[in-house]
Structure formats: structure tokens, C-alpha cells
Amino acid sequence: MNNFAEKYIRKSALPTIFCPGCGHGTVLNAFLRAVDDLDIFDSLGLVSGIGCSSWTPVFINTDVMHTIHGRAPAFATGLKIANPDLNVVVFSGDGDCLGIGGNHLIHAARRNIDMTILMLDNEIYGMTGGQVSPMSPKGSNSQTTPYGNPEHHFDACALVIAAGATHVARYTTARPRTLIKGIKAAIEHKGLSFLHIISQCPTQTGRYIYGLTQPAEYLQMIQQKSITLNAAKKLSDDELQGKIVTGILHQSDDKPEFVEELNRIKMENSHEC
Amino acid sequence: MKTEELLIVQGNEACVKGAIRAGCRFFAGYPITPASEIAEKMAFELQLHQGNFVQMEDEIASISAIIGAAWGGAKTCTATSGPGFSLMQEGIGYAVETETPCVIINVMRGGPSTGQPTISSQQDVMQARFGSHGDYEVIVLCPSSVQDCYDLTIKAFNLAEKFRVPVIILSDEIVGHTREMLRIPENVEVRERQTPKEDPDNYQPYKAQPSGLLDNMPTFGKGYHLLVDGQLHDESGNRKGDDTRASEQLMKRLCYKITDHADEIEDVRTAFIDHAKVLVLAYGSVARSALSAVRQARDRNLEVGFFQPRILWPFPEKALKRILDGVTRIIVPEMNIGKIVKEVERICPGIDVLSLGKVGGDLHTPQEILETIENTDF
Numbered sequence: 001m002n003n004f005a006e007k008y009i010r011k012s013a014l015p016t017i018f019c020p021g022c023g024h025g026t027v028l029n030a031f032l033r034a035v036d037d038l039d040i041f042d043s044l045g046l047v048s049g050i051g052c053s054s055w056t057p058v059f060i061n062t063d064v065m066h067t068i069h070g071r072a073p074a075f076a077t078g079l080k081i082a083n084p085d086l087n088v089v090v091f092s093g094d095g096d097c098l099g100i101g102g103n104h105l106i107h108a109a110r111r112n113i114d115m116t117i118l119m120l121d122n123e124i125y126g127m128t129g130g131q132v133s134p135m136s137p138k139g140s141n142s143q144t145t146p147y148g149n150p151e152h153h154f155d156a157c158a159l160v161i162a163a164g165a166t167h168v169a170r171y172t173t174a175r176p177r178t179l180i181k182g183i184k185a186a187i188e189h190k191g192l193s194f195l196h197i198i199s200q201c202p203t204q205t206g207r208y209i210y211g212l213t214q215p216a217e218y219l220q221m222i223q224q225k226s227i228t229l230n231a232a233k234k235l236s237d238d239e240l241q242g243k244i245v246t247g248i249l250h251q252s253d254d255k256p257e258f259v260e261e262l263n264r265i266k267m268e269n270s271h272e273c
Numbered sequence: 274m275k276t277e278e279l280l281i282v283q284g285n286e287a288c289v290k291g292a293i294r295a296g297c298r299f300f301a302g303y304p305i306t307p308a309s310e311i312a313e314k315m316a317f318e319l320q321l322h323q324g325n326f327v328q329m330e331d332e333i334a335s336i337s338a339i340i341g342a343a344w345g346g347a348k349t350c351t352a353t354s355g356p357g358f359s360l361m362q363e364g365i366g367y368a369v370e371t372e373t374p375c376v377i378i379n380v381m382r383g384g385p386s387t388g389q390p391t392i393s394s395q396q397d398v399m400q401a402r403f404g405s406h407g408d409y410e411v412i413v414l415c416p417s418s419v420q421d422c423y424d425l426t427i428k429a430f431n432l433a434e435k436f437r438v439p440v441i442i443l444s445d446e447i448v449g450h451t452r453e454m455l456r457i458p459e460n461v462e463v464r465e466r467q468t469p470k471e472d473p474d475n476y477q478p479y480k481a482q483p484s485g486l487l488d489n490m491p492t493f494g495k496g497y498h499l500l501v502d503g504q505l506h507d508e509s510g511n512r513k514g515d516d517t518r519a520s521e522q523l524m525k526r527l528c529y530k531i532t533d534h535a536d537e538i539e540d541v542r543t544a545f546i547d548h549a550k551v552l553v554l555a556y557g558s559v560a561r562s563a564l565s566a567v568r569q570a571r572d573r574n575l576e577v578g579f580f581q582p583r584i585l586w587p588f589p590e591k592a593l594k595r596i597l598d599g600v601t602r603i604i605v606p607e608m609n610i611g612k613i614v615k616e617v618e619r620i621c622p623g624i625d626v627l628s629l630g631k632v633g634g635d636l637h638t639p640q641e642i643l644e645t646i647e648n649t650d651f
Binding site for chain 1: 301318320323325328329330331333334335337338339340341342343344345346347349354364368492493496497499500501504509511512568578588633
């Protein structure tokens with residue numbers, strides 16, 4: 001094992017559950033690079049839900065809570081309030097975060113609690129074999145949409161911005177170095193940071209939805225669809241169809257952070273003791 | 274608390290005072306009748322003890338948050354009623370599997386579904402024991418008075434720490450909303466959280482003592498690189514669900530760590546047991562009517578005894594068997610269709626067990642229990 005991995009990987013949990021070509025491995029790598037750069041490994045508190053995405057932090061040799069489907073932001077909220085010195089990062093997936101977990105996501109955003117939520121989006125429920133998810137494009141073929149998905153997918157970032165998150169960005173596994181920078185910025189931000197990370201699932205999404213067999217083709221497709229926010233501003237809504245707009249979509253330092261608010265209330269009312 | 278204090282409060286408020294006295298410093302909850310007062314009082318009082326209160330978006334978030342906060346180092350609590358308790362079951366199972374100490378108060382109301390939000394019942398007694406999926410054991414306490422609410426809540430927190438298990442306080446609307454005297458003692462026994470002494474390199478979070486118990490509860494952020502997972506796991510916390518042997522070992526330990534210590538966990542209240550031929554077995558608010566009926570029966574020289582489980586699960590089998598000498602009938606009044614009576618039937622073969630289940634929402638009167646006693650062929 002190389003030195004970098006030695007430092008951070010929980011060897012007893014290996015081998016990973018990831019398929020060959022899975023984007024989550026790239027996210028794991030990028031996350032550890034970001035943590036290494038920020039030198040915050042010893043203060044991490046990682047929380048995940050259920051799904052392939054949620055396995056990612058299990059392979060990291062730090063304090064990890066692998067919880068129940070969709071509820072990671074709620075567990076993380078309790079953890080953060082009880083131990084505010086922790087750098088709390090939630091690993092979730094498109095199904096975990098926007099399906100069963102939608103409610104907890106929007107409330108974490110509304111509270112603007114200081115944590116980072118990484119939504120590893122492979123547009124499918126991967127762990128269970130490839131069923132349609134709230135991020136699968138309309139018309140997608142999947143195990144539960146054999147005639148094509150009749151539903152529209154969320155604009156995850158718009159949803160979380162509207163809910164009140166103060167740092168919202170989108171990245172892909174096709175550009176890992178940008179992803180590392182993006183994760184660093186998200187963790188450093190004080191407030192609810194939400195990263196929509198497009199991460200390829202060559203096993204299911206690649207085959208069933210996009211008709212691709214090679215992870216490299218899939219990454220090329222992601223890259224071709226990707227467009228920076230600045231470039232996107234010059235395009236019409238029609239031209240933006242099917243494009244992946246990347247970069248920081250929303251950033252605000254004006255809104256009070258939740259744990260700070262709890263502390264402020266304690267200070268202001270301490271004369272009651 | 275340096276001196277004894279006397280107050281008149283509701284059962285719900287007594288639970289809050291007990292929790293805080295026991296060291297609870299984090300509460301996450303959601304409003305629901307008839308438990309909302311617990312959240313309200315917690316919101317006010319935790320603040321005064323440098324604790325944290327948060328009203329979460331639903332009951333599922335509440336049970337999740339109190340588990341997360343427990344791993345953040347706090348003693349934690351939530352409170353709800355039937356519909357919310359149903360929502361919490363998955364989370365309770367997660368607390369069982371991860372051996373997370375926490376306290377869940379269910380102030381029972383009429384069910385099923387929305388049921389009778391403002392009316393008391395004892396319908397959730399089996400759900401408290403078997404509500405989550407899988408094989409598991411929890412500890413369930415059943416207060417019958419405001420004083421019980423205080424005392425048993427402290428006990429609940431202590432049991433949660435010792436057994437590293439979610440502990441359920443099964444209150445009911447009558448006990449929760451009744452106002453009566455609460456005596457707050459000068460000294461109470463509080464079991465403090467024991468964090469690990471070993472250094473992280475030698476520490477295995479799920480390695481148990483010969484007793485089956487884990488003798489400490491670690492906290493995130495101290496360098497122990499903990500892996501807390503809801504899956505069947507080995508001593509390091511890593512998944513082992515595909516290993517039948519290892520899975521069997523853990524599952525049995527999770528169950529036996531409670532049942533093997535049933536004697537220690539047992540808490541019953543008895544009265545007028547001597548030479549009793551008939552026993553009235555009751556719990557929660559119904560125990561009040563039952564005791565009154567037994568007292569009146571004794572006044573009429575009827576040989577009746579009173580047996581009240583204050584800890585309902587594990588069911589006090591041994592304590593019950595101990596006093597069965599000469600008992601020919603056991604009357605079980607409960608505000609449900611007849612649930613705990615089934616346990617009694619199982620434990621006491623050969624004895625005439627009579628179910629006095631009552632649904633609709635009225636508390637048994639002492640009179641109706643007395644009538645049943647008097648109709649017994651002594």
C-alpha cells in the first residue's frame with residue numbers, strides 16, 4: 001500500500017465494496033487529499049447512510065458512523081451539537097439523500113448547521129441492483145423503470161439552496177483535482193456545505209441508462225456534459241439542457257450558523273441560572 | 274441539589290427533572306400529544322444546565338440525533354407517543370446493534386394509528402419490547418406515579434450506561450398529565466459515562482467482558498478511529514454479517530447481556546403478599562386502581578396481593594414465581610386488549626389467569642377490580 005493510503009485507510013475494512021471503475025473510489029481519494037491538505041484528519045467525524053456512497057467513509061481510519069438509510073444528516077446534527085469541535089462530514093448518495101433522506105437534507109440546510117454533506121450522485125440505487133432514483137434522468141431505463149422513467153429528476157443544488165444551505169457546489173469525478181479543491185472549500189466553510197458530486201456507476205447506470213460499458217467512456221461523457229458556471233451564464237435554458245454546471249453555485253457568509261446560534265442563546269440566557 | 278425539595282408537578286415534568294438529574298444534556302424531540310410537555314420543559318431546563326435542546330423535523334430525526342449525540346459524548350433522551358414511537362423503531366434497532374446508551378420516553382395514548390391522541394392507554398407494551406425488526410432485547414420501565422417518573426427516569430439513564438442499550442420509559446397519558454407531589458432527594462445514584470482507558474492501538478470497541486457487557490462508551494474525536502455500524506460486526510466494528518458464527522455470537526451477546534442480568538434489572542413493587550390466594554398484577558397508571566382495590570379487599574379480609582412490575586421488560590418472571598405459593602388466581606387489569614396477561618399465562622401454568630383488559634380509554638376503577646376479586650371463589 002502506498003504511504004498516503006497507509007496513513008488514512010482502515011485496512012481491516014478492505015477490500016472496498018466498489019466495483020472496478022466506480023467513481024466513489026475517486027471521491028474517497030479526493031476527500032483524503034483534501035483532509036490531508038487541511039490537516040484535519042484527527043478531528044473528523046464521518047457519518048453516512050446506506051448505499052454504495054455510504055460505504056466510502058468506512059474505509060477511512062477515523063471516527064465513522066455508518067447509520068440507517070437517509071438519516072445521516074440527523075445523526076450528524078446530534079453528533080455536531082454534542083461535540084462541536086468535530087469536523088463533521090456526511091457521505092450520502094442520490095437515493096439516500098434525496099429519496100428517503102430528503103426531509104433531513106432540507107432541514108440540515110435550513111438550520112445551516114456547520115457540516116459538509118457530500119452527495120455522491122450516480123443517478124441510481126446502486127447497492128440494490130440498479131433501481132431508478134430521484135436523480136435518474138427522465139426516460140432512464142432501470143430495474144424498476146423497464147419502460148423508461150416517467151419522472152423528472154431533482155435539481156439537487158437548487159433544492160438545497162432554496163432550503164437555506166450557505167455553500168452549494170457541483171463537481172464531478174472526471175476532474176479530481178477540482179474536486180479536491182471543492183471539498184476543501186466546502187469543509188472550510190462555516191455553515192451547511194452541500195456538494196453534488198457526479199460519480200460514475202459503470203455497472204448499472206453506465207449499462208442500463210447510458211448504454212456504455214467502459215468507465216472511461218462514462219467519464220468522457222461526464223466531462224463533455226460539464227460546463228463551468230461562468231460559461232453556463234452565457235447559455236440559454238434550452239442550451240443548458242443535459243449539461244452539468246460545475247463550480248460553486250451559491251456561497252454566503254451572512255447567515256448565522258446553527259451551533260453558534262445555540263451558543264448565543266445559552267450566553268444570552270445564562271443569567272437565568 | 275443540596276437539600277431535599279418538594280414540588281407539585283406533572284409526570285412529564287418529573288421525567289425531565291429526573292433526566293437532567295441523571296446527567297442528560299441533549300434532547301432532540303418532536304411535538305406529539307401527550308408528550309409535548311417533555312420537549313417544552315427540556316427546551317427550558319436543559320439550557321440552565323448547559324445542555325442542548327433541538328426540535329427536529331420528525332421523530333426519525335429525533336431518535337437519530339440522540340444516537341449521534343451519544344457518540345458525541347452526551348447522555349441523551351427523546352420523548353414521544355404512539356405514532357412517533359412507531360417511527361423510531363428503526364432507530365431503536367440501530368441503537369441496539371451499535372450498543373448506544375440513550376433513553377426513549379413513550380407516553381402511551383390510544384391507538385392504533387392516530388387513535389385517541391388525548392386519551393391514555395397501555396397498548397404499546399409489546400411494541401416496546403418487539404417494535405423493531407430483528408432479534409433483540411431492551412429494557413422497559415413503567416412509572417405509575419409522578420415520583421416514579423422521576424425515580425425511574427434516573428434509573429433508565431443508569432441502566433442505559435451500564436448495559437449500553439436504548440432504554441424505554443413506558444409512561445402513559447394519565448401518569449404523564451397527573452399532578453402530584455414529587456420529592457426530589459438530596460442524593461441520587463448517577464452512573465457516570467465510562468470512557469475507555471486503553472490506548473487507541475489496543476482498543477476494540479465491541480470486545481465484551483465475560484459478563485457480556487461492554488465496560489465503557491467511547492466518544493468521537495478522541496483518536497479511537499471508531500467504526501459504528503448497524504450491520505452485524507466483529508469486535509473491531511467491521512462488518513461480519515456473512516460470517517454465520519460471528520453473527521450468531523454478537524446476536525446472542527446482545528440478547529443475553531440483558532437476560533443474563535435479569536435479576537439485577539428486576540424492579541417490582543408488592544403489597545399485601547402474605548398468604549395471598551389471589552394476586553392482582555398491574556403496571557403503570559392501572560397499578561394505582563389495582564392497589565386501591567387490593568387494599569379495600571384486604572379490609573374485607575379477602576386474601577389478595579398486589580404485584581406491580583416497575584420494570585416491565587425483561588419481564589420479572591422470577592419475582593413473580595417467588596410469590597406464587599398458594600396463589601390460585603391472578604387478575605391482570607390493563608388498558609389494552611390483554612397483552613401482559615399472555616406473559617403471565619406463560620409463566621404461571623396451572624394458575625387461573627384472568628384478563629381484565631379494558632379498551633376505549635377509561636382507566637379501571639378500583640371498584641371494578643374489586644368486583645372481580647370478590648367474584649373469585651376463594
